[in-house]
Amino acid sequence: MTIKYENVFINEVSTITGPYEKKGPLGSLFDKSYDDFYFNQKNWEEAEIYLLEESVRNLIKKISKKNEDINLFISGDLLNQTISSNYVASKINIPFLGIYNACATSVEGLIIGSNMIEGKQINNCICSVSSHNNSAEKQFRYPVEYGGPKPKTTTFTVTGAACAFLSNEKSIIKVESSTIGTVKDMGLDNVYQMGAAMTPSCADTIYRHLKETNREINYYDMIYSGDLGLYGKKILKEYMMEEYNIDLINYDDTATIIYDLNKQPVYSGGSGPACLPLVAYSYILGKMKRKELKKVLLVATGALMSPTAINEKMTIPSIAHAISLEVVE
Amino acid sequence: MTIKYENVFINEVSTITGPYEKKGPLGSLFDKSYDDFYFNQKNWEEAEIYLLEESVRNLIKKISKKNEDINLFISGDLLNQTISSNYVASKINIPFLGIYNACATSVEGLIIGSNMIEGKQINNCICSVSSHNNSAEKQFRYPVEYGGPKPKTTTFTVTGAACAFLSNEKSIIKVESSTIGTVKDMGLDNVYQMGAAMTPSCADTIYRHLKETNREINYYDMIYSGDLGLYGKKILKEYMMEEYNIDLINYDDTATIIYDLNKQPVYSGGSGPACLPLVAYSYILGKMKRKELKKVLLVATGALMSPTAINEKMTIPSIAHAISLEVVE
Numbered sequence: 147m148t149i150k151y152e153n154v155f156i157n158e159v160s161t162i163t164g165p166y167e168k169k170g171p172l173g174s175l176f177d178k179s180y181d182d183f184y185f186n187q188k189n190w191e192e193a194e195i196y197l198l199e200e201s202v203r204n205l206i207k208k209i210s211k212k213n214e215d216i217n218l219f220i221s222g223d224l225l226n227q228t229i230s231s232n233y234v235a236s237k238i239n240i241p242f243l244g245i246y247n248a249c250a251t252s253v254e255g256l257i258i259g260s261n262m263i264e265g266k267q268i269n270n271c272i273c274s275v276s277s278h279n280n281s282a283e284k285q286f287r288y289p290v291e292y293g294g295p296k297p298k299t300t301t302f303t304v305t306g307a308a309c310a311f312l313s314n315e316k317s318i319i320k321v322e323s324s325t326i327g328t329v330k331d332m333g334l335d336n337v338y339q340m341g342a343a344m345t346p347s348c349a350d351t352i353y354r355h356l357k358e359t360n361r362e363i364n365y366y367d368m369i370y371s372g373d374l375g376l377y378g379k380k381i382l383k384e385y386m387m388e389e390y391n392i393d394l395i396n397y398d399d400t401a402t403i404i405y406d407l408n409k410q411p412v413y414s415g416g417s418g419p420a421c422l423p424l425v426a427y428s429y430i431l432g433k434m435k436r437k438e439l440k441k442v443l444l445v446a447t448g449a450l451m452s453p454t455a456i457n458e459k460m461t462i463p464s465i466a467h468a469i470s471l472e473v474v475e
Numbered sequence: 476m477t478i479k480y481e482n483v484f485i486n487e488v489s490t491i492t493g494p495y496e497k498k499g500p501l502g503s504l505f506d507k508s509y510d511d512f513y514f515n516q517k518n519w520e521e522a523e524i525y526l527l528e529e530s531v532r533n534l535i536k537k538i539s540k541k542n543e544d545i546n547l548f549i550s551g552d553l554l555n556q557t558i559s560s561n562y563v564a565s566k567i568n569i570p571f572l573g574i575y576n577a578c579a580t581s582v583e584g585l586i587i588g589s590n591m592i593e594g595k596q597i598n599n600c601i602c603s604v605s606s607h608n609n610s611a612e613k614q615f616r617y618p619v620e621y622g623g624p625k626p627k628t629t630t631f632t633v634t635g636a637a638c639a640f641l642s643n644e645k646s647i648i649k650v651e652s653s654t655i656g657t658v659k660d661m662g663l664d665n666v667y668q669m670g671a672a673m674t675p676s677c678a679d680t681i682y683r684h685l686k687e688t689n690r691e692i693n694y695y696d697m698i699y700s701g702d703l704g705l706y707g708k709k710i711l712k713e714y715m716m717e718e719y720n721i722d723l724i725n726y727d728d729t730a731t732i733i734y735d736l737n738k739q740p741v742y743s744g745g746s747g748p749a750c751l752p753l754v755a756y757s758y759i760l761g762k763m764k765r766k767e768l769k770k771v772l773l774v775a776t777g778a779l780m781s782p783t784a785i786n787e788k789m790t791i792p793s794i795a796h797a798i799s800l801e802v803v804e
Contacts, residue, residue, distance in 0.1 A: 147546055147547065147570040147597070149596045188787070189787055191783055191784060191787060192787065192789075217476055218476065218655065222575070225781065225783075226555045226556070226781045226782075226783060227555070227575065227577065227779065227780065227781040227784075228575050229779070229780065229781045229783070229784050229789075232658060232779035232780075232792050232794075233660075233779075233784075233789070233792060235657075235658040235779075235792070235794075236658040236659065236660040236779075236792035239657055240657060241476040241655040241656060241657050242576075242655070242656065242657060242658050242794060243574070243576070243583060243586075243587065243655060244574065244575045244576045244583070244779070244794075245572070245573065245574050245575065246551070246556065246557050246573045246574065246575045247571075247572070247573045248556065254572060254573070257572075258572065258587060261590060261591050261594055261596050262590050262594070264594060264596070265590055265591070265593060265594025265595075265596065266594075267478045267590050267593070267594065268476070285783075326547065326570035326571070326572065327570060327571065328564075328568055328569060328570050328571060329561060329564040329565040329571050330565065331562075331565040450556065450558070450561035450562075450564075450565075450573070451556065451558065451561075452554065452555045452556040452558045453555075454520055454554075454555060454558070454614075455520060455556075455558050455562075458517070458518055458520060458521065460521075460558075460562070463561050463562060463564070463565035465561075465564075465571060465573075
C-alpha cells in the first residue's frame with residue numbers, strides 16, 4: 147500500500163556507532179563512534195540502551211528544541227520486548243509508540259511518523275532504532291564470547307543507533323511517499339542466510355511501489371535495500387528479473403556499504419535495524435545534499451522469526467517497507 | 476498527546492479465548508472459546524499463533540470482505556519478536572505494521588489505525604493482539620509445568636486473541652479521540668506486582684487526556700484501565716486523588732472483570748495485551764450497543780520490561796495509551 151506525502155521532511159539526523167562501523171568506509175561520516183562495545187556500561191543490553199539514548203539526545207541537541215516541543219517518539223530495536231527503546235522513552239518524557247518489524251523497523255517508524263505529520267495529527271517526531279552486535283548475538287545465536295564459527299552467508303549485526311527528526315517544516319529532503327510491506331514466507335529456515343529469506347518480501351515491496359506509483363525503475367537515481375548482504379543482493383537482482391522482469395539497475399544494499407567486506411571480518415555484510423538508517427543518514431543523505439542523488443528509494447528488510455520459533459522448526463517470514471526521499475529546492 | 480477523530484468507527488470485532496476466560500463471567504459473550512490451552516497445536520507458541528489467526532479469520536468472515544479489500548493489518552503480542560503477529564501476517568497477504576507496547580499494544584494499534592483512517596491514508600484496517608498464559612509464563616517467568624507458587628498481587632496472563640475492524644464507514648461506535656502515553660519509571664522492580672509499576676503512567680495518561688480535551692472526569696460514563704489488577708486499581712484510585720486531586724468515579728479495571736476473582740485461581744486478575752480488548756469487544760461494546768454506556772475511555776496499560784532487564788537489576792518502565800469511544804446515532 148503506497149501513501150503520498152506533501153508536507154513531510156527530514157530536518158535532522160543523528161548517527162552513533164560502535165568500533166566496526168567506525169573502521170568501515172563510512173567511519174568519518176557518523177556523528178560519533180566508540181572504540182569498544184561496552185560504552186562504559188555493565189552489560190550489552192545497557193550498552194545498547196546507552197547508545198540509543200545518546201543518539202536521541204544528540205538529535206535533540208542538533209535541532210535545538212526542548213523535549214516538550216517534540217510531539218512523538220517512535221522507536222524499535224532488536225532486543226526482546228524492544229527494551230532499548232522502552233528505557234530511552236522512560237528518560238525523555240515524550241509520547242511514545244513502540245514498534246517492531248525486525249530490521250525493517252527503521253522505515254516502519256518513518257512511515258508511521260510521516261502519516262501522522264501528513265494527517266496534521268503531529269507537527270514533528272523523532273524516529274529511532276538501535277542494534278548492538280553483542281546483545282543481538284547473545285539473544286539470537288550464541289554469546290560472542292563462545293567464538294563459534296559461522297558460514298560466509300551470515301550477516302554481522304551493526305552496533306549503532308540512528309535517529310531522524312521528521313517535521314512539516316520544509317527542508318531539502320522531502321519524504322515523498324511510502325509503501326507498507328506485506329509478509330512473505332517462502333519456507334526458508336537458515337538463520338545464517340537471512341538475505342535469501344528476505345528477498346521475496348523486498349522484491350514484492352519494490353514491485354508494488356513502482357506499480358502503485360506508476361513509475362519505471364529508472365525513476366529513482368538509486369534504490370537501497372537494508373541488509374540482504376553480499377549474497378542476498380545477488381539473489382534479489384536475479385529474483386526481480388525472473389519474477390517481475392525488472393532489471394534492478396541503480397541498486398545497492400546498505401549491508402555491503404557500511405563495512406569493507408574485503409578487509410573486515412563481517413561475513414556477507416551488516417544487518418540489524420540500525421544498518422540501513424546509519425548508511426542513509428550519513429552516506430546517502432550526504433549524496434542527496436550534494437545533489438549527486440535526487441530521488442532515492444530506501445527499502446528496509448526484516449526477518450521476522452525468533453530463536454524460539456526456529457528451535458520449533460518454524461520458517462522465516464520476512465517483510466520490507468519502502469520510503470521515497472526526494473531533494474527539493 | 477491527544478488527537479481527535481471525526482471519521483473513524485469500530486465496525487466489527489472478534490474475540491476468541493482459552494478455558495479460563497470461558498469459565499469466567501464473560502464466557503458466553505466471546506465469539507468462541509476453547510476447553511484446553513493447546514488448540515490442537517504442538518507447543519504454546521504455535522497455540523498462540525493459531526488463536527490469533529483464527530480470531531483474524533473470524534473477523535474477516537464477519538465483515539464479509541476479501542483480504543485484498545482490507546488495507547492494513549496492525550498487530551502485536553507478548554512473544555519475543557512478536558511472532559504471533561508475524562506468522563499470522565505471513566498467511567493473510569495484507570500490508571502489516573508490527574507494534575509493541577506490552578499490554579498497551581491493543582490501544583496503540585487502534586490509535587495508529589485511527590490516525591491513518593482520519594488522515595485518509597487508508598479506508599480500513601484490522602487491529603489485533605493476542606496473549607497466551609502458558610507461552611507468556613514460559614517466556615517471562617517459569618514454565619507452568621514447574622508449578623511454582625506466586626504472591627497474590629500477581630496477575631494471570633489472559634489466553635485469547637481480540638481483533639477490531641476499524642473503518643471510515645459509519646457505525647454506532649465512533650472512535651472519538653486518543654491520547655498517546657509517555658513512559659514512566661518509578662523505580663519499581665517487582666514483576667509480581669506490575670499493577671503498582673503501571674499506576675503512574677496510567678494516571679498520567681488519564682490526567683493528560685482530561686486536561687487536553689478540557690473534560691471533567693464525569694464526562695465519561697466509564698473509564699476502564701487494562702490490567703492493573705485488584706491491588707493496582709486501588710493504588711490508581713489513591714494515586715489519582717493524591718497527585719491530581721481527581722476522584723476516579725465510574726472506573727473499573729478489565730483485569731478484574733474478565734475473571735471471577737472469588738472463584739478462579741487467577742491471583743489479582745487478568746493481564747496481557749488481550750485482556751482489555753477481550754473485555755472491551757464483548758462486555759463493554761455490548762453495554763454501548765444497548766446504550767447503557769455512551770462515552771467510554773479505554774486505557775490500556777503496559778509494563779515495558781524484559782526478563783533479561785529484570786535479571787540485570789533494571790526497573791519496570793510502563794506506558795498507558797487511551798482511546799475514547801462514543802455511541803453515535
